[in-house]
Structure formats: C-alpha cells, structure tokens
Amino acid sequence: MIIVRDKGGTIRALSNVCPHRWMLLVGHDPEAPIPIKAESCGNRRSFQCPFHLWSFDLDGKMIGAPGMEEAKDFDKLRWSLPQFAVELWGGFIFVNLDPEAEPLAPQLATLQPLVEAYELDRLQMLEPLEYECNWNWKMSVEVGSESYHHLGLHQDLLEEFMPAALSDIESPAGPYSIYRNPTADGSPIPTAFTPPAGLSEQQLSCLTLVTIFPYTMFFSMPEYTAYLQLIPESFDRHRLRYIPLVHPNVEQFPEPEEFANIVRATLDAVHQQDMVAGAYCWAGAQSQVARPGRRSHLESQLWQMHNWLLDQIENP
Structure with a gap:
C-alpha cells in the first residue's frame, strides 16, 4: 500500500496496485532499467504506473489513462485506487484492511x-x-x-x-x-x-x-x-x-x-x-x-x- 498526505493534509492509505494490470505503482528496484523511477519515499503530485502510464491523484482518483479513449463506457472514477481505513494515534499511522473493524483509539483509552x-x-x-x-x-x-x-x-x-x-x-x-x-x-x-x-x-x-x-x-x-x-x-x-x-x-x-x-x-x-x-x-x-x-x-x-x-x- 501507499501512505500519502494529500493536498488537503489528509493522510490516506491507498492500494499500491494499478487497477489496469496489477503493476506496483511505487517501490520498484531503483536499478531497474525502466524510464520512470518510483521511489519508496518522497514527494510527488500524483502517482503514475510505469507500465502504461495510468495516473492517479493523491486521493486515489484516476486522472489519466492514455490509450483508453476508444474503450466503451470507460469511467475513470470506477478505476480509482482502493483505500483502506486509517487512524492516527500517538503520532503512529494505523491501517486496517477491514472496513468494518472497530476503531483503535477507544481500545487504547487506558x-x-x-x-x-x-x-x-x-x-x-x-x-x-x-x-x-x-x-x-x-x-x-x-x-x-x-x-x-x-x-x-x-x-x-x-x-x-x-x-x-x-x-x-x-x-x-x-x-x-x-x-x-x-x-x-x-x-x-x-x-x-x-x-x-x-x-x-x-x-x-x-x-x-x-x-x-x-x-x-x-x-x-x-x-x-x-x-x-x-x-x-x-x-x-x-x-x-x-x-x-x-x-x-x-x-x-x-x-x-x-x-x-x-x-x-x-x-x-x-x-x-x-x-x-x-x-x-x-x-x-x-x-x-x-x-x-x-x-x-x-x-x-x-x-x-x-x-x-x-x-x-x-x-x-
């Protein structure tokens, strides 16, 4: 997954898997012979898959998919990155893959x-x-x-x-x-x-x-x-x-x-x-x-x- 602070300051946990053909968006070997280097940590305005250049905003919404102009009923929003539940506690970022899980903070109240x-x-x-x-x-x-x-x-x-x-x-x-x-x-x-x-x-x-x-x-x-x-x-x-x-x-x-x-x-x-x-x-x-x-x-x-x-x- 990708942990990101978006343009509004919200911390999000996004899927690191491109919804097109499942290429990882970030975390590639820095020595890999591909033209787009995707560092594991850093600053960026968006995420772009190095495979076919599908791109996504910091909130996970798809913002670009070159070559998909002739795809019938192609809806960019439908192919946004999945997100996971995020909770902050004591400066730590906790992510839960279960959207129905109970919040963490009440469990740590004592x-x-x-x-x-x-x-x-x-x-x-x-x-x-x-x-x-x-x-x-x-x-x-x-x-x-x-x-x-x-x-x-x-x-x-x-x-x-x-x-x-x-x-x-x-x-x-x-x-x-x-x-x-x-x-x-x-x-x-x-x-x-x-x-x-x-x-x-x-x-x-x-x-x-x-x-x-x-x-x-x-x-x-x-x-x-x-x-x-x-x-x-x-x-x-x-x-x-x-x-x-x-x-x-x-x-x-x-x-x-x-x-x-x-x-x-x-x-x-x-x-x-x-x-x-x-x-x-x-x-x-x-x-x-x-x-x-x-x-x-x-x-x-x-x-x-x-x-x-x-x-x-x-x-x-």
Whole structure:
C-alpha cells in the first residue's frame, strides 16, 4: 500500500496496485532499467504506473489513462485506487484492511494517559537501523516485551543500570502490555537536553515499554523513544526496523547529529544482543524435545500477548 498526505493534509492509505494490470505503482528496484523511477519515499503530485502510464491523484482518483479513449463506457472514477481505513494515534499511522473493524483509539483509552507526557506526536524520526531476522516475528516481540532478559543477555549493558527485578508490569485493560523499568537507585536518567515538560518523577527515572498487540512496539525514556517496526515476510523470517525518535528539544544539544549517532550506536549494541536470543531460541524451538516452559512473574507480558492471540484465533 501507499501512505500519502494529500493536498488537503489528509493522510490516506491507498492500494499500491494499478487497477489496469496489477503493476506496483511505487517501490520498484531503483536499478531497474525502466524510464520512470518510483521511489519508496518522497514527494510527488500524483502517482503514475510505469507500465502504461495510468495516473492517479493523491486521493486515489484516476486522472489519466492514455490509450483508453476508444474503450466503451470507460469511467475513470470506477478505476480509482482502493483505500483502506486509517487512524492516527500517538503520532503512529494505523491501517486496517477491514472496513468494518472497530476503531483503535477507544481500545487504547487506558493506555493514552500512561504515555501522553512523552509527546509522541511531536517526535522527530532519525535514520532507522535495519535487521534481517531469520526467525518467527513473535520471538522478536517476546524478547522486546520484557526486561527479565536483562539478567542474561544485557548484564553488561543494562542490568546494572536498570535491574530486571525492578520491572513494574501493568495489568492493562486493552490489547496491549506495558511495563516500566526504573534505574537501580531511582535517580533520574541523565539527559543531554531538556526532556518533555510533562514527564512525572517516575517517568524521568525509568524506561517505559509498550507493546500494542500483535507487534507495534516502542519504548520511551526522557531523551528519546525507539519504535520497533516488524515486517513479517514468512513464518520464519521478518525484517526489523529500529527507528529512533527524538523530541524537538534535541536542538539544544550542541551537535544534534552527534547525539543521533550516540542513540543509534546504543540501540544497535543492545539489539545485537537481542538478535542472539532470536536466532538461538528459534533454533531450539525446532528441537523435538522443545515444549512450553514455565514463565516468571517478570515476563507476564508474554502471557498477556499469548492470551490475546488465542482470543483472536478463537473469536476472529
């Protein structure tokens, strides 16, 4: 699909498939030997299919179809691009392929006050980190949804600073999990610039991690937020984009680009350790003796997610 902000400022989700002969409109290989290059991201006034030059406005309406003048009863509007339901929440764009689905925001009503002080809708995106993950996407969600693994995987990077035993896990009333991991001594997390003004004393001294089921994940700290975008490609493979998001106050830092590099390097160091868990847990899961293990109270978020998945399977 194509996510676009149209000329009136409305964000839309359009089909990326030309209704003529199903050519993709954007996202082609930039090295492909065709005269029209369709970048995956950018600015444009319309979309044009490189196959036969059918073109569409930013609201999806067809605006041109050369060579169709003799087609009987050809109605351009009938061949506009299909659109999908779009909802904005916390600066994130959610798309639902089911036009009858219930709105998302009411389901997250209890989550909103827990994260609104981070001013998610004001954050600015830094260059993402990208990873190829050769295991099922749910394993990445499980690793990211709890801090119990600070004890092992991150004992050198995180455990001393944010001990797993201090993890505070909410019992949510919605399709999400949330936990907070405070600093070891409860002191505020050091910041290089003024954090958002509305953060509480608790939020100034902890990491807050949210998983909106099934796999929208982000964590927030006073200085920045990181969004983990999972893109499943098969049952045993997915891509993961780690997207750092910083508050506009980052401009107070003498060298904002230097700060961005520090954030990206920190996230990469931690995630490289998480990648080890994903790869080896997936390998272990293939064993004929592998069976579900007992869970700690420090990973009750996984129980919450598993129950949600079971509900979706039993009551689709």
